[in-house]
Amino acid sequence: MLSQTLFWITAITAFSLFGSWYARRYNRVDALIGLYVAFILISNIVAYKVAEFDLGFTTFYATSATLVFAVTFLLTDIVNEKFGRKETQKMIFITFITQIAVAFFIWLAISLPSAPFWLDQENFAKIIGYTPRIMFASWIAFLISENIDAYIFDWFKKLTKGKHLWMRNAFSSLPAMALDTLIFTTIAFAGVQPLLPLMTGIIVIKWLVGIIDIPFMYLNRMILYKK
Numbered sequence: 001m002l003s004q005t006l007f008w009i010t011a012i013t014a015f016s017l018f019g020s021w022y023a024r025r026y027n028r029v030d031a032l033i034g035l036y037v038a039f040i041l042i043s044n045i046v047a048y049k050v051a052e053f054d055l056g057f058t059t060f061y062a063t064s065a066t067l068v069f070a071v072t073f074l075l076t077d078i079v080n081e082k083f084g085r086k087e088t089q090k091m092i093f094i095t096f097i098t099q100i101a102v103a104f105f106i107w108l109a110i111s112l113p114s115a116p117f118w119l120d121q122e123n124f125a126k127i128i129g130y131t132p133r134i135m136f137a138s139w140i141a142f143l144i145s146e147n148i149d150a151y152i153f154d155w156f157k158k159l160t161k162g163k164h165l166w167m168r169n170a171f172s173s174l175p176a177m178a179l180d181t182l183i184f185t186t187i188a189f190a191g192v193q194p195l196l197p198l199m200t201g202i203i204v205i206k207w208l209v210g211i212i213d214i215p216f217m218y219l220n221r222m223i224l225y226k227k
Contacts, residue, residue, distance in 0.1 A: 002056040005067075013071050013216050020078060020223040021166070029083050036075045040095050042101055043069035044138050045128065053205055055130050060201035070209035073149050073173040078220050081165075085154040092146045096139065097144050103135055137187035145180030149173055169217045170210065177206040 015035055043065035050182035051064040080088045110129045114121045149172045156168030181202045185195055 001054055005053055005055065005205075005208070006212070007069055012127055013209070015215055016071065016074055016078060016220055017214060018225060019075065020082075023078075024083055024224050024226060029079055029087055029091065031048065032075055032079050033094060036072060036079075036091055037095050037098050039068050039072050039075065040142065041071070041098065044099060044135070046101070046125070046187075047134060047138065051200070053201065060204050061197055062201040064204045066202050066205045067209060070177060072146070073176060073210065074169075074213040074217060074220075076146055076149055077153050077169050077173065077217060078224070079174055080096065080112075080150055080153045081221060082166060082224050085150050087123040088150040088154075088192070089147060092150065094144070096143060099139060099142070114198040132192075133190045135180050137184045141180045142185035143177045144183060149176035150177065164222060165217060166214050171213055173210045173213070177210060178203050181206065 016032075019032035019035045038142060045065075046068075047063045047065040049063055049064040051066075053060045053062060076088050079091055106128055110125045151166050152172035156164075156171060160167060177204070181199055183222065184195075185199050189195060189198060199225070
């Protein structure tokens with residue numbers, strides 16, 4: 001149901017408010033980086049599942065990570081707004097290295113010999129050991145789309161002299177989300193899953209998140225600069 005999807009989006013996005021509160025209180029980006037890393041890592045792990053999203057008027061299909069991953073573009077915009085593009089790109093780089101580390105840890109956990117009385121090795125490996133193809137697709141799409149979002153946001157901020165927050169938030173995030181989807185689904189699912197319905201579903205859900213996140217961007221900026 002649409003109402004349920006909207007509730008999920010709002011609940012997930014609300015975590016960004018803590019990051020902005022922390023940034024205002026301590027003038028540090030730590031909490032926003034922590035949230036960003038957590039959202040990206042969870043997205044990588046749960047991207048294996050394709051979910052159904054019933055919006056009432058029609059049904060779309062997207063990875064179960066879509067709702068979470070889409071909010072990462074809001075987080076980069078918040079950091080860009082407060083701390084600038086260079087700090088945003090540092091956050092993206094840190095998160096990329098973290099993804100590599102987690103992939104190694106997952107491989108290690110799967111490779112360790114199982115205890116003779118533990119019978120879930122096959123299920124464990126299938127669920128948590130997402131295929132190298134999906135992992136590679138995720139990394140490539142992540143690096144390209146998140147950096148493009150950071151560049152466009154910064155460019156729009158300079159172009160509008162800090163005005164029209166909604167414009168730089170929407171016009172940086174929405175195209176970057178679409179590009180991320182095209183890259184990820186093509187590399188990860190070409191020849192395995194039907195690409196057109198999957199791309200369409202992921203882009204629609206991401207853009208729904210992006211539109212709902214516009215007022216959250218204003219709310220986060222208000223928290224960031226509250227006296």
